[in-house]
Amino acid sequence: MGMETSIEGSRREATGTQCIQRSFAIVRLLAGGDCDGEKLVDIAGSLKLSHPTAHRILKALEQEGIVERASGTQRYRLAAETAWLGVAPFNRCPITRLAVPTLEDLAQKTGDSIFLSVPSHNDSVYADRRFGNFPLQAQRIKVGARRPLGVSIGGRVMLGFMGEERLANTMRQNAERFADWHCSDATVLAGVEAARAQGYLSEDSLIDPGRHVLAVPVRDVVGRAVGAISIIAPTARLKGERASRLLPLLRAGARDVAQALGRQRMSA
Amino acid sequence: MGMETSIEGSRREATGTQCIQRSFAIVRLLAGGDCDGEKLVDIAGSLKLSHPTAHRILKALEQEGIVERASGTQRYRLAAETAWLGVAPFNRCPITRLAVPTLEDLAQKTGDSIFLSVPSHNDSVYADRRFGNFPLQAQRIKVGARRPLGVSIGGRVMLGFMGEERLANTMRQNAERFADWHCSDATVLAGVEAARAQGYLSEDSLIDPGRHVLAVPVRDVVGRAVGAISIIAPTARLKGERASRLLPLLRAGARDVAQALGRQRMSA
DNA sequence: ACGCGATTTTCCGCGATGTGGAAGATTTTT
DNA sequence: AAAAATCTTCCACATCGCGGAAAATCGCGT
Structure with missing residues (x-):
């Protein structure tokens, strides 16, 4: 792990949707990680989220098929299927x-x-x-x-x-x-x-x-x-x-x- | 537009995060659309969201750089940058x-x-x-x-x-x-x-x-x-x-x- | 193999955060 | 230019998400 990708990066008038910001902060964080995945504590730590919050969001992302657990371990990484969300823009x-x-x-x-x-x-x-x-x-x-x-x-x-x-x-x-x-x-x-x-x-x-x-x-x-x-x-x-x-x-x-x-x- | 991608597709014990489900439902909906983009009403209609809700989420997604307005019009489509969220899994x-x-x-x-x-x-x-x-x-x-x-x-x-x-x-x-x-x-x-x-x-x-x-x-x-x-x-x-x-x-x-x-x- | 510390997961009451009706802008159509 | 449709803002309500604390689980070291 390591990189501090503070969620506060995009300081915005917080009106809107906190948890969307948080979700994508997590997605972006994982996007850079290797395929071994990241531990929950590290994700929560980097983004300054409480453990339950990080956990809840990751669970939701997992249900959506965006995130998966690296085989065996319980570390989180982007699911292979995330690649296909971007195919249309990619082909542009x-x-x-x-x-x-x-x-x-x-x-x-x-x-x-x-x-x-x-x-x-x-x-x-x-x-x-x-x-x-x-x-x-x-x-x-x-x-x-x-x-x-x-x-x-x-x-x-x-x-x-x-x-x-x-x-x-x-x-x-x-x-x-x-x-x-x-x-x-x-x-x-x-x-x-x-x-x-x-x-x-x-x-x-x-x-x-x-x-x-x-x-x-x-x-x-x-x-x-x-x-x-x-x-x-x-x-x-x-x-x-x-x-x-x-x-x-x-x-x-x-x-x-x-x-x-x-x-x-x-x-x- | 057209395709009915009801958000209820993945009937889950709703505990968790409603707006994450909704966000990704929108992302998936847009992922299939052509580069002309989709109108807010159609997005809201397909996913059975109220207009303000759809609007708020889309605004958040826009701030996150996930979604953009097709040049000129105010139609929404996936931003080119979405493609790069998936590069790591793609290269796998x-x-x-x-x-x-x-x-x-x-x-x-x-x-x-x-x-x-x-x-x-x-x-x-x-x-x-x-x-x-x-x-x-x-x-x-x-x-x-x-x-x-x-x-x-x-x-x-x-x-x-x-x-x-x-x-x-x-x-x-x-x-x-x-x-x-x-x-x-x-x-x-x-x-x-x-x-x-x-x-x-x-x-x-x-x-x-x-x-x-x-x-x-x-x-x-x-x-x-x-x-x-x-x-x-x-x-x-x-x-x-x-x-x-x-x-x-x-x-x-x-x-x-x-x-x-x-x-x-x-x-x- | 066993035990202990670290990590993950569940629980739950509080309240901030997201919600949608209604009204006001804006754009598009007639 | 008027009308219809669509987009956006506002706001009071209560739902949904929040995080502290505790329970369950994992995994590391001995």
């Missing part, structure tokens, strides 16, 4: 399907870890990943894992190309959550600016000291970011001359994915 | 990704409409579809659309290979909903039996008179159905000699997908 923008060959190609050519991130509400999500042959790979970052949008390098790159309004909204709504990830407003904004200026972002990994990240945006026809491709490798492998050799590769990959997406739009 | 069983080549191949070879269905809780979901070149295609069936498991032909085939226990559970929990789709317990069970006996099922389409359906299961290593591939075409095109020529094609397709899934498991 099947970026992960279209990106597969590109990601594999990049992983093979660079030998390092390649990630595809997508924006999701106020989070960035790792939508897919491929590993290369180099011994040290970023295994710790799971597909489905979420960060407040702006925390991960890929997230900052995306924020840079999602419009002023959304940038402002996200910064406001994620303000409190950034602290949990040891990064400030200023750091995030600096990254966003750099991404806008250069068209990419290169920074040390926050969660994984000794690793470096290089990220480029995937932009749709209008220029809006719909994702980001990033490469993660030991710092030594991503500095200086090699970095400048890798950058065009990443950019070409991002362009390919964008084009595949554009073609898709036509036929749908 | 990426059947739709792996099935793409097979579906395309089948559509191209047969010229008709090919569908991939997956089981999701008490529903079957159309997870993907491909059209062939023949003029009449099953355009009305949208990707993401849901039926009570057992209503669609693909659903019956899957039910046949999901174990006695699940079959019994599903039959019990879907009993009331079958009526909405003009099919009885007996019809469903007959189909299930036939599917078990033959390894496939061939029946007239219920929702689309004049069309016929031929479906085969996609089974995992243990033999459990994880999906179904079906072909839909005007009845004349799916009878007699042509049907027996198509069946092996479908079966081969299902086997290919199953094998791809098996290979996937290894590497994960």
Whole structure:
């Protein structure tokens, strides 16, 4: 476990439905967990819910088929069937399907870890990943894992190309959550600016000291970011001359994915 | 709109959380809708919710980024970001990704409409579809659309290979909903039996008179159905000699997908 | 295998939270 | 432009969800 995904993240005029907020906070929390699942106490702890409350909601989610118990244990994880709730929107923008060959190609050519991130509400999500042959790979970052949008390098790159309004909204709504990830407003904004200026972002990994990240945006026809491709490798492998050799590769990959997406739009 | 997805479908000892049931009933309802979205009245009507209640829940879902308004209009549909809630479970069983080549191949070879269905809780979901070149295609069936498991032909085939226990559970929990789709317990069970006996099922389409359906299961290593591939075409095109020529094609397709899934498991 | 601490689950009275009728905006149709 | 339909806000009520406490269960260590 670990990640503090406080439920207060989206500070709203509480009018509405408390338990819907709580339910989806749980769903989002589980969305990032690995398939071993999370313990009730941890879920309750992270979201600052009482144990009975967390239990009751999880039970309801289980009845709805959204959540299941990892076989044997009584740990909770997202049910396989949750995947199918999103098929319709997914098919409207099947970026992960279209990106597969590109990601594999990049992983093979660079030998390092390649990630595809997508924006999701106020989070960035790792939508897919491929590993290369180099011994040290970023295994710790799971597909489905979420960060407040702006925390991960890929997230900052995306924020840079999602419009002023959304940038402002996200910064406001994620303000409190950034602290949990040891990064400030200023750091995030600096990254966003750099991404806008250069068209990419290169920074040390926050969660994984000794690793470096290089990220480029995937932009749709209008220029809006719909994702980001990033490469993660030991710092030594991503500095200086090699970095400048890798950058065009990443950019070409991002362009390919964008084009595949554009073609898709036509036929749908 | 149309489909009556009564919230009472899963008659439960109501203790728990009413509004979670309602929220996900709405999400499931929208999951099947096309990208034009659904009107508030229709949503409220289908689920027998008061307008203010439906409105309040939808507003909450919108704040959570689960639901959005179709551009311009004020109709509700699932937000693109919903797709990313399910990426982790999806990557545990990426059947739709792996099935793409097979579906395309089948559509191209047969010229008709090919569908991939997956089981999701008490529903079957159309997870993907491909059209062939023949003029009449099953355009009305949208990707993401849901039926009570057992209503669609693909659903019956899957039910046949999901174990006695699940079959019994599903039959019990879907009993009331079958009526909405003009099919009885007996019809469903007959189909299930036939599917078990033959390894496939061939029946007239219920929702689309004049069309016929031929479906085969996609089974995992243990033999459990994880999906179904079906072909839909005007009845004349799916009878007699042509049907027996198509069946092996479908079966081969299902086997290919199953094998791809098996290979996937290894590497994960 | 046994026992003890940690975790999950049930119970239940309180009250905050969600509810739906009715009325007021807004959009769409005629 | 008027009318109909739909969407949204308001508000008083009571239902539904809340969380403290206790019971049942799990699982870890010896």
